[in-house]
Amino acid sequence: PDLDKRALSNADILRFSRQLVLPEFGVTGQLRLANASVLVIGCGGLGCPLAQYLAAAGIGRLGLLDYDVVEMSNLHRQVLHAENRIGTPKSQCVAKSLRDLNSGVEYVPYHTMLSPDLALNLIQQYDIIADCSDNVPTRYLVNDACVAAGKPLVSASALRWDGQLTVYNYQGGPCYRCLFPSPPPPETVTNCADGGVLGMVPGVMGCLQALEVLKIASGIGSSYSGVMLMYNALDGRFRNIKIRAKKPDCAACANASASVILKDYESFCGSSASDKCRMLNLL
Amino acid sequence: PDLDKRALSNADILRFSRQLVLPEFGVTGQLRLANASVLVIGCGGLGCPLAQYLAAAGIGRLGLLDYDVVEMSNLHRQVLHAENRIGTPKSQCVAKSLRDLNSGVEYVPYHTMLSPDLALNLIQQYDIIADCSDNVPTRYLVNDACVAAGKPLVSASALRWDGQLTVYNYQGGPCYRCLFPSPPPPETVTNCADGGVLGMVPGVMGCLQALEVLKIASGIGSSYSGVMLMYNALDGRFRNIKIRAKKPDCAACANASASVILKDYESFCGSSASDKCRMLNLL
Amino acid sequence: MAAPVSVLLEFGGGAELLFDGIKKHHVSLPDQPNPWTLRQLLCWIRQNLLKERPELFIQGDTVRPGILVLINDSDWELMGELDYELQDRDNVVFISTLHGG
Amino acid sequence: MAAPVSVLLEFGGGAELLFDGIKKHHVSLPDQPNPWTLRQLLCWIRQNLLKERPELFIQGDTVRPGILVLINDSDWELMGELDYELQDRDNVVFISTLHGG
Ligand SMILES: [Zn+2]
Numbered sequence: 191p192d193l194d195k196r197a198l199s200n201a202d203i204l205r206f207s208r209q210l211v212l213p214e215f216g217v218t219g220q221l222r223l224a225n226a227s228v229l230v231i232g233c234g235g236l237g238c239p240l241a242q243y244l245a246a247a248g249i250g251r252l253g254l255l256d257y258d259v260v261e262m263s264n265l266h267r268q269v270l271h272a273e274n275r276i277g278t279p280k281s282q283c284v285a286k287s288l289r290d291l292n293s294g295v296e297y298v299p300y301h302t303m304l305s306p307d308l309a310l311n312l313i314q315q316y317d318i319i320a321d322c323s324d325n326v327p328t329r330y331l332v333n334d335a336c337v338a339a340g341k342p343l344v345s346a347s348a349l350r351w352d353g354q355l356t357v358y359n360y361q362g363g364p365c366y367r368c369l370f371p372s373p374p375p376p377e378t379v380t381n382c383a384d385g386g387v388l389g390m391v392p393g394v395m396g397c398l399q400a401l402e403v404l405k406i407a408s409g410i411g412s413s414y415s416g417v418m419l420m421y422n423a424l425d426g427r428f429r430n431i432k433i434r435a436k437k438p439d440c441a442a443c444a445n446a447s448a449s450v451i452l453k454d455y456e457s458f459c460g461s462s463a464s465d466k467c468r469m470l471n472l473l
Numbered sequence: 474p475d476l477d478k479r480a481l482s483n484a485d486i487l488r489f490s491r492q493l494v495l496p497e498f499g500v501t502g503q504l505r506l507a508n509a510s511v512l513v514i515g516c517g518g519l520g521c522p523l524a525q526y527l528a529a530a531g532i533g534r535l536g537l538l539d540y541d542v543v544e545m546s547n548l549h550r551q552v553l554h555a556e557n558r559i560g561t562p563k564s565q566c567v568a569k570s571l572r573d574l575n576s577g578v579e580y581v582p583y584h585t586m587l588s589p590d591l592a593l594n595l596i597q598q599y600d601i602i603a604d605c606s607d608n609v610p611t612r613y614l615v616n617d618a619c620v621a622a623g624k625p626l627v628s629a630s631a632l633r634w635d636g637q638l639t640v641y642n643y644q645g646g647p648c649y650r651c652l653f654p655s656p657p658p659p660e661t662v663t664n665c666a667d668g669g670v671l672g673m674v675p676g677v678m679g680c681l682q683a684l685e686v687l688k689i690a691s692g693i694g695s696s697y698s699g700v701m702l703m704y705n706a707l708d709g710r711f712r713n714i715k716i717r718a719k720k721p722d723c724a725a726c727a728n729a730s731a732s733v734i735l736k737d738y739e740s741f742c743g744s745s746a747s748d749k750c751r752m753l754n755l756l
Numbered sequence: 757m758a759a760p761v762s763v764l765l766e767f768g769g770g771a772e773l774l775f776d777g778i779k780k781h782h783v784s785l786p787d788q789p790n791p792w793t794l795r796q797l798l799c800w801i802r803q804n805l806l807k808e809r810p811e812l813f814i815q816g817d818t819v820r821p822g823i824l825v826l827i828n829d830s831d832w833e834l835m836g837e838l839d840y841e842l843q844d845r846d847n848v849v850f851i852s853t854l855h856g857g
Numbered sequence: 858m859a860a861p862v863s864v865l866l867e868f869g870g871g872a873e874l875l876f877d878g879i880k881k882h883h884v885s886l887p888d889q890p891n892p893w894t895l896r897q898l899l900c901w902i903r904q905n906l907l908k909e910r911p912e913l914f915i916q917g918d919t920v921r922p923g924i925l926v927l928i929n930d931s932d933w934e935l936m937g938e939l940d941y942e943l944q945d946r947d948n949v950v951f952i953s954t955l956h957g958g
């Protein structure tokens with residue numbers, strides 16, 4: 191069913207008073223947010239703060255996708271999970287935690303891996319997509335489906351002490367493939383299990399990612415289309431990088447339709463969409 | 474009782490595996506963190522994410538100070554509170570939420586306003602102080618007590634679309650009074666009730682503040698002593714500013730003892746340590 | 757005779773609200789025999805940019821307490837404060853400090 | 858005869874791990890008759906800085922997929938990529954992209 195909020199209730203006005211008073215946001219921004227839906231792909235270190243702050247701010251619908259269950263090694267950074275929920279699906283766990291914070295949001299948990307069969311149909315049902323995933327094949331799949339569906343993709347990533355954030359496929363800007371036409375060699379890809387990650391880094395990046403989703407949903411527009419934010423927590427520095435424009439010969443953008451979605455992203459990338467195997471090797 | 478953790482348990486190693494693998498942090502950093510205590514002054518928009526990420530990372534003891542109770546208008550940014558806790562003390566509410574995430578942390582809620590009588594003794598009991606308060610008199614009081622007690626002060630603030638972060642009184646660096654010898658004229662001070670604040674802005678700043686606390690507690694050291702980070706969410710830009718050194722004629726630093734603590738910070742600043750009155754006027 | 761000086765003035769943290777909400781002002785200062793000092797720049801801002809309630813920005817001959825002045829990303833206290841002599845293309849930033857949480 | 862060229866090379870996002878974990882390298886490139894191109898810089902890095910497993914950084918005559926090259930904070934694709942001619946004091950950054958979440 192479509193979101194269709196036409197006016198703010200008195201309870202809304204009280205709850206959101208501190209952001210309603212911002213002239214750049216205001217009642218118009220709040221109503222646009224209430225009528226916007228966001229699909230969060232990955233309910234881990236980035237997805238937790240992102241979903242938390244979007245729910246608090248009053249997003250209309252939050253799709254929460256993750257195939258995984260909560261593990262003890264998640265709790266140092268995946269702050270919506272809990273000790274007594276180890277073994278339960280992350281997507282449902284996030285929805286349960288956030289209902290206490292804002293029961294007015296519609297939460298739609300998907301306890302599943304994003305597959306090429308599923309991606310386009312699912313992404314078409316949402317206004318904005320947030321890539322909070324943790325592996326290369328999923329990032330290419332999400333990108334291609336967003337290009338095919340014409341949806342803005344707010345993409346963040348974190349590893350060790352580093353974070354990166356940009357917005358793809360928004361207002362004529364580049365997509366992930368424009369920037370990275372070929373996947374990295376699998377032996378150069380480090381995941382959080384192997385490389386480690388300090389919890390506050392996805393915390394910072396997830397909050398920033400939520401902010402860009404809010405700016406897009408409320409009509410303010412994003413600061414990071416064609417710009418990548420890079421953060422290093424050890425030296426405490428942020429850097430805004432100007433990245434290339436949309437490429438006319440991009441494999442996705444040149445033919446933005448369902449046909450750009452590959453059958454098998456794991457073989458395209460030479461790596462798995464799950465970091466389970468490596469995690470087990472490490473422990 | 475003193476914190477005295479000498480070794481990590483198998484459960485600790487599993488829980489913190491993703492940060493233990495970071496060579497700059499490692500087992501030594503984790504043990505230092507487990508033996509560190511942090512006093513969080515203010516359990517609102519900054520204090521919530523700060524406390525959340527420090528608890529997740531395995532801080533030893535977390536003092537949580539706030540005089541206020543949860544209100545509906547807090548929930549858009551104070552993400553550890555909940556609809557069914559409106560009217561309950563914020564300090565206790567944060568402790569309750571975080572026990573589910575990490576029961577191994579010692580939580581000490583203080584449901585009280587920070588007074589000149591209380592401040593020095595309380596601050597002396599903690600290793601690092603995080604200023605997450607929302608008013609000028611409290612910021613001067615916290616600073617003076619930190620200078621008197623010789624404690625590093627990780628200070629963040631947020632308003633509208635802007636955030637600021639720096640570390641005071643750390644390794645010979647300046648204090649808040651070195652930078653701001655005189656309080657601002659009361660009519661120039663805007664609080665979150667009057668000016669508004671977008672929830673993700675204290676979210677970002679609180680996560681960054683938690684990170685600097687972790688870097689100090691684990692012996693890595695801070696990036697923001699003598700440097701102020703400034704953030705504007707509308708243009709998506711961060712800026713690192715070099716600020717002045719400690720001033721020999723600073724009213725606090727020149728005589729770093731209990732005598733620098735004033736009797737009455739509200740009259741020194743000409744404003745109230747609570748933003749209740751203004752809030753009531755607005756609504 | 758000093759060469760003409762162009763500077764980028766920025767206002768933030770709420771100080772921009774005294775300047776019609778405009779954060780960036782590219783400004784060409786008129787020729788004068790001696791170098792422009794920051795003291796003179798404050799006078800010029802007061803006369804040319806400040807729309808209302810100048811006391812919320814300037815008190816006496818300096819900025820009011822609670823505004824940080826940055827010259828090329830450094831605290832002006834490190835640069836000579838009011839006596840700093842402006843160079844062409846300098847970036848001068850006035851930021852209100854925030855107290856919210 | 859081109860003047861000597863000093864550049865600041867930075868490595869991040871994990872690429873620094875191929876360079877003994879050192880993120881910043883201030884480098885003076887030797888004199889040569891023509892301007893230094895980025896293509897030549899990559900050869901120089903391979904011969905002078907890369908300690909082990911060069912294939913994790915350079916493949917063929919360019920950087921391997923998944924490393925972004927930035928010249929003075931802009932994507933090198935906007936600057937001519939391998940044919941870009943280095944200027945004195947340029948800042949060239951090599952960043953591994955991250956995929957963790
Ligand atoms: Zn493309």
Ligand SMILES: [Zn+2]
Nearest residue numbers: 648651723726
């Ligand atoms: Zn001082």
